Amino acid sequence: MDTTTVCSEMRTLRYDLPASLVVFLVAVPLSLGIALASGAPLAAGLIAAVAGGIVAGWLGGSSVQVSGPTASLTLVIAGLVHTYGWQATCLITILAGGVQVLLGAFKAARAALAVSPAVVHGMLAGVGIIIALAQLHVVLGGSPQHSALANLTQLPSQIIALHGHKVMVGVLTVTVLLIWGQLPKHVKAIPAPLAAMLVAAATAWIFGWNVTRIDLSGAITAWAPPALPHGDWHQIALGVLLIALLAGAESLLCCVAIDSMHTGPRADLDRELRGQGIANMVSGALGGLPVAGVIIRSTTNVRAGARSRCSAILHGLWVLLFALCLGWTIQLIPMEALAALLVFTGIKTVSLGHIRKVHGHNEVPVYAVTMAGVILIGLAEGVLAGLALAALLALRRLTRVSVDKRQEPDGRLHATISGSLTFLGVPRLTQELRAIPAGAAVDLDLNIDFMDNAAFEALHSWRLDHERLGGTVTIDELHDEWYTMAAAGARMYPAKSPPKPARHWWLPWTHRHRADRPASAAECRLVRGTQEFHRRTAPLVRPILTELAHRHQPSHLFITCSDSRIVPNLITSSGPGDLFTVRNIGNLVPRPGSEPSDDSVAAAIEFATRVLNVRTITVCGHSGCGAMTALLGGPAAMTNLPQLGRWLRHGEASLARLRAGNGEPESPLDAPDALEALCRLNVQQQLENLRSYRRVDEQVQAGRLTLVGLYFDIASAQVQVVTPPTPAAPVQTPLLPPEPGSR
Structure with missing residues (x-):
């Protein structure tokens, strides 16, 4: 030393x-x-x-x-x-x-x-x-x-x-x-x-x-x-x-x-x-x-x-x-x-804990x-003797290959193969695959962490034989592409690969490779999605959710629109337990005592600031907002939507802000960029509305709470920060600079 x-x-x-x-x-x-x-x-x-x-x-x-x-x-x-x-x-x-x-x-x-x-x-x-x-x-x-x-x-x-x-x-x-x-x-x-x-x-x-x-x-x-x-x-x-x-x-x-x-x-x-x-x-x-x-x-x-x-x-x-x-x-x-x-x-060496x-x-x-x-x-x-038995059990686990098969409502057969595919599991694998009826349309998920040559040859031969007899096989690999690489003649590495999230989990149903199949009912896609979650995503997120099961401490209150194109966790790269989310039409924050009365947003703000002690409140608007389109269209646009009309009264201050910015408070707004301007100004207005809550204003002044405005441009997939209102037009700053050559 x-x-x-x-x-x-x-x-x-x-x-x-x-x-x-x-x-x-x-x-x-x-x-x-x-x-x-x-x-x-x-x-x-x-x-x-x-x-x-x-x-x-x-x-x-x-x-x-x-x-x-x-x-x-x-x-x-x-x-x-x-x-x-x-x-x-x-x-x-x-x-x-x-x-x-x-x-x-x-x-x-x-x-x-x-x-x-x-x-x-x-x-x-x-x-x-x-x-x-x-x-x-x-x-x-x-x-x-x-x-x-x-x-x-x-x-x-x-x-x-x-x-x-x-x-x-x-x-x-x-x-x-x-x-x-x-x-x-x-x-x-x-x-x-x-x-x-x-x-x-x-x-x-x-x-x-x-x-x-x-x-x-x-x-x-x-x-x-x-x-x-x-x-x-x-x-x-x-x-x-x-x-x-x-x-x-x-x-x-x-x-x-x-x-x-x-x-x-x-x-x-x-x-x-x-x-x-x-x-x-x-x-x-x-x-x-x-x-x-x-x-x-x-x-x-x-x-x-x-x-x-x-x-x-x-x-x-x-x-x-x-x-x-x-x-x-x-x-x-x-x-x-x-x-x-x-x-x-x-x-005491015989420990129940061990x-x-x-x-x-x-x-x-x-x-x-x-x-x-x-x-x-x-x-x-x-x-x-103990070492020998441990080695035998480890070898046995390598032979444990599970094949789960079920018939989908559309008539296709869905099969999932799980485990480590080695030569030791080939007998079980071939037995299960040969039991699939000839000519069936098969969706095959490979939930595996390794595949050796013997297992690949068995699987590939079955696929070729099945397709030769009129069947179809669609293979989806949930981890690294062992089968795809082997079929392409690429070099296979001996080390097992770590699990990764299912590919394209963020894609809408209409863009997935099985979306062209007919559905017997609209809710079938939702049920199928939950099944896919249980099969692919749940094993990956279960440790985190188990930890969060008895602890709810989000750091952000996130207020955004109900628009289906806005996915808060996707655009903020956040996960379970990060965002306390409130969604409504137009991402509006009614002021206290305003008419028509609404306690849902106020209750969320109260709970977030008094119980959860969040550090940030974010209001996120987006391009092409339907609520802002209705505001621009006036009462005529909401003739058959009375409840929507009453709710959008909370957005009239945003519309007034836009008119004031044009210098003509009562003038119609028909300019092509009026909708985008209103969507952005609406974010600023809702940030201002948040300060009308006494608890929020006190915490902001004390430096314990930060208010943030975001604007999501759907077409360019860009998230921009909306600055507080100023006499000039609002400024938007991209969170990440656009790639060279992009517009």
Whole structure:
């Protein structure tokens, strides 16, 4: 780290110091418990916590992740200790750290994120259950068996032969862990694991219970160098790879999870992998357990307010000082209390939240197979089984091609093909296509994100055969044009294309490629349009609409004409939730108290300014407005339209403004450009009418509300800004300059 980084992190010490103390209080009992479950010396857990905190915290790529011994490696470590002994296991840990350093140097960290989370959660759940079953025997006063099944089958006899005081310590520890989260906030400031250990130790000492004590005397100073393991080198290499890959994967996944919990710098995964490797080499050389990023300590660190890596480093220093100066206090903790802590921690790894997440992605079988494999067969075998099943399910999804067919009212057959069209889905595809009657007129929608050559050949051959037999096929592709490009002989790219909105969604019905078909009723087009929306557009906009379902906060009130040629969202490039829209004939804004009375526009203005707190009110007029044409035509133009005549009285001020601009207030307006001038002046008049509303005028004067006038020239498809009224003629400014050569 450079000097600037060190100075920056020193400024966060007031946050990191208390956070490091909280993590330290959590780390000590968990490190001892993991060492106990692994069959390693208890001091090995504290050494790993020191190496993980100081070395990985200093050299790693995450600013808030805390590393140390992890329960997920318990089975691997226990097997290595049983086979090769503790000193040989330390050398294997050093070699595993070297593998992690090499992987980080070759920037292989991202590959670990390709592992399905269902496999990871299933593995952790399986390991947690194995630990819980084994340590439950310790809580009951016995000894763990050689396998999870043996622990399960021996449990009834162990329960019968209960050892009173030891069981009471275990039950007391679990009880404290369960109720601690329900206590007042100032009490919960003490971490639950530490509180459980203190209560269990104090109770056993006060009542003089006969429990098993932990003895660390001389454990820290009785160091022996790592020894070369003897045995089949294939198995030794497998142990090295298992520790390197499992510890690395857990650290990287923990990094990604922690990044979502804080706003500081994002983690450098390759640097994190190198830091973890060096920490493992140091831990193994000092006689400690393997090190990995631990989610429990890391989340505790973030929630305690940590801002930088200083918290993780300080937590390692506190563990070191505790082991050197206060290690004698550990003998006050009953062994059964540590075992009960591991039972509780192991059961918590079976998270309902994780199960719900994988269920949402149909990956519960992967989770279950991984967990069952770890419990019944072994860690490596269970993980491999989960990975294999995940790969098979992914392959199966590639073969899942859905073909939806329905008969339209006009007699045409509409078919939609969805999925990824690969050679694996060709059998299903050809089966569905051959079921289409010969000679049918077919509209075929391709809602696909990929098409390989085999699928194209199958689809293209069917189309040629169908058309040769007198049928017709109209193909519409909703994503990139896989079929069109392949039919043209263009090069196909292997990457899947992102979805895009349906082509020509903005075209009127009369201009779409199916518009020449007869309709049995006028409303059929509308019904067909909703069906097309459900099929093409709804999947694209559903995430946004789901987010907006309980939140309505538009920034603009948009008042425009009812004319069907004006599409507010189209001409303003806005989307759902942006515009609070009011439409009426002539985009009129009646003044308060004017006759005939109308509350609809006033109600919208009131709601927009008092409830929605919009920042802008826009009045948008347009060329060729029918309402302005009627105003120019006078009463004779509205002889048979009495309601329209009454409504257009609100536009007489605009007409008077036009007459005044001509210098002849009572003169007829027959000039060719009179209609366009009135349409533009009407926008200015309605902006002026808006200021007659007290709330609007106050907000405009306070600078909290802006009034904007727009004019849409339909023929040129240009939107122009209408300036406030001036003595001269109004000025219109295009929002975008016209293209060169346009008029």
